Amino acid sequence: MDTMETRRKAIAELINQKGTVRFTQLKEAFPGTSEMTLRTDLKYLDEAKQIVRIHGGARSVQVVIGTDDYLSKRSVLHIPEKHRIAEKALTLLQPDTTIFVDSGSTTTVFAGLFPDQSNLIYTTGLSCATEFAGLQKPTVMLPGGILNRYSQSVYGILAIRALEQVNFSQTFLGVTNYSIEAGFTCGSLDEASLKQTAIRQAAQTVVLMDSSKAGGRSSFRICGPEEIDVVISDGNLPPEVVLEFQNAGVTVL
Numbered sequence: 001m002d003t004m005e006t007r008r009k010a011i012a013e014l015i016n017q018k019g020t021v022r023f024t025q026l027k028e029a030f031p032g033t034s035e036m037t038l039r040t041d042l043k044y045l046d047e048a049k050q051i052v053r054i055h056g057g058a059r060s061v062q063v064v065i066g067t068d069d070y071l072s073k074r075s076v077l078h079i080p081e082k083h084r085i086a087e088k089a090l091t092l093l094q095p096d097t098t099i100f101v102d103s104g105s106t107t108t109v110f111a112g113l114f115p116d117q118s119n120l121i122y123t124t125g126l127s128c129a130t131e132f133a134g135l136q137k138p139t140v141m142l143p144g145g146i147l148n149r150y151s152q153s154v155y156g157i158l159a160i161r162a163l164e165q166v167n168f169s170q171t172f173l174g175v176t177n178y179s180i181e182a183g184f185t186c187g188s189l190d191e192a193s194l195k196q197t198a199i200r201q202a203a204q205t206v207v208l209m210d211s212s213k214a215g216g217r218s219s220f221r222i223c224g225p226e227e228i229d230v231v232i233s234d235g236n237l238p239p240e241v242v243l244e245f246q247n248a249g250v251t252v253l
Contacts, residue, residue: 099168
């Protein structure tokens with residue numbers, strides 16, 4: 001590996017380790033590299049989707065999108081498991097109710113299987129809204145907010161304020177990870193705040209998560225199991241995790 005590749009790899013590792021790095025920090029970390037070269041490196045890494053450039057520095061992809069990977073990549077992982085989860089979630093649906101559908105690859109599958117029935121649906125997932133667009137009977141609401149081009153969703157204070165005005169019968173929530181120590185987590189503080197709002201506004205919160213997310217731990221806590229009502233998974237959750245949910249009064253499907 002030549003010097004340029006070594007440096008760029010080190011820059012990406014530094015940014016992904018710290019989450020957010022200012023350009024001044026990069027100059028301190030690489031004192032023998034010119035500002036022009038560092039800016040060229042950031043441009044290259046951004047175009048390679050290894051980091052995300054921001055004004056005055058760069059952020060890790062996980063911090064920006066709040067997930068472990070791009071939606072386009074996650075959508076092709078664990079496809080049979082996601083379909084099983086989505087089909088189970090459909091059995092909980094009731095017509096003529098108001099629901100929130102979170103962004104994410106599993107919720108997108110759920111949206112794609114959604115029946116053509118009368119519901120008022122709020123979603124922050126653009127991919128979910130695209131799936132709902134083929135239906136005639138539901139009314140679909142997209143709250144305003146900041147566009148996240150990686151996860152194809154909206155986030156931020158405008159989205160949160162919109163959700164605060166609505167009482168949901170059900171919230172169908174996606175998560176990045178779950179561990180007994182940390183609870184349900186994700187990689188973005190903004191995303192965690194939005195999910196917490198959707199939980200507070202719901203009479204019932206349903207978490208959709210495949211078993212690969214059990215045991216992981218992301219940076220920001222969403223909630224503990226005592227704050228949700230149902231976990232729908234693929235049937236392969238570790239026994240200790242299932243027991244933790246059941247002890248918290250959570251129904252596991």
